[in-house]
Amino acid sequence: MNFLDGILFALFAEADKSAPLMVPDSVQKANFAETVRKLANLDVDQLLQNLLSESVWILIKVLIALAIYFVGRWIVRRIIHLLDAVCERRRVDVSLRSFLRNTVRVVFTLLLVLIVVSTLGVNVTSLIAVFSAATLAIGMALSGTAQNFAGGVMILLMKPYRIGDYISAQGQSGTVREIKLFSTVITTVDNQTIYIPNNSIATAIIDNYSTADVRRVDWTVGISYGDDVDTARRTILGMLAADPRVLREPAEPVVWVSALADSSVNLTVRVWTKNTDFWDVFFEYNERFYKELPAAGINFPFPQMDVHVKNE
Structure with a gap:
């Protein structure tokens, strides 16, 4: 019991809890007079001394709590650093390492907050009960957040x-x-x-797009009707054969007639290349096809439409 609680207890100790709600005036006057007498006899010096003592103790607890907080933050950082070192030594997947780091940081930070609050004199048991109830309510309101957490676990497991x-x-x-x-x-x-x-x-x-080491690059090249398909094939394959980025495994480069379209004969060109070279090869040969095929007598047709007018 602190000092203020003692004062209140001394002032109202004589009150009978079992007394009826309605008290006679004479009794009320007697109780009031007794209260005034106790207040008049109150030792002010003792009160100030106790208040000063309580203030000093509260300040000490605050300083201890701050010290625990800053030391705890340093410990949490060291734990995370140690976790990173262990994961690096055991070659844990980078994605799992990031997830574990975030989880450990959240868990240990919550524990640190509970320790600091307990040091300040707050009943941690009651706080945990309130926190659990709040967590349940918030979890029901934010069920999508829990689903996102479960989704993150599934991503790390299934990869x-x-x-x-x-x-x-x-x-x-x-x-x-x-x-x-x-x-x-x-x-x-x-x-x-x-x-x-x-x-x-x-x-x-x-x-x-990063799973495989090699990828297939596809182009569709439309040439005019009447142009020599064999000449177009030889020209395209000649370009590709001179490029070391074009692989011969898992398959050789091919050029096929894929469609007889309305305005063009469509050739499908397929080659294999390293994943890192995919976009460079794709964009570079778009330009080379456009520049070098006409030099070999291969033309690119414009869209055409034949209109027949019938006079009646």
Whole structure:
């Protein structure tokens, strides 16, 4: 019992809890007179001394709590650093490492807050009960957040993509930079940062362009009717044969007639190249086809429409 509680107890100790609600005036006057007498006899010096003692103790507890907080933050950083070192030594997947780092930081920070609050004299048991009830209520209101957390766990277990992979999902394309507790962070080719909820991306169709070491590049080249298909094929294959980026495995480059379209004969060109060379090869040969095929007598037709007028 602190000093203020003792004062209140001394002032009202004589009150009978079992007394009736209605008290006679004489009794009320006697009680009031007794209260005035106790206040008049109150030792002010003792009161100030106790207040000063209480203030000093509260200040000490605040300083201890601050010390625990700053030391705890340093310990949490050291634990995360140690976790990174262990994961690096055991070659843990980068995506899982990022997820574990975020989870450990959140858990230990919550523990640190509870320790600091307990040091200040707050009943941690009651606080945990209130926090649990609030968590349940918030969890019901934010069920999507829990689903995003579960989606992040599924992504780490199934590993449809990792940090550094170039993916396309939910209408967005970019390089995976981080897998957080509730979202996946990707960076687009024009350096935009996009956050995709883990629940959405875990249940979506994901195109991962970084999984395989080699990829096939396809072009559709339309040539005019009447042009020599064999000449076009030899010219295209000659370009590709001189390029070391064009691989002979898993298959040789091919040129096929894929369609007899309305205005052109469409040739399909397929080659294999390393994943890192895909876009360079694709864009470079678009330009080379346009420049070098006409020199070999191959023309690119414009869209045409024959209109027949019938006079009646």
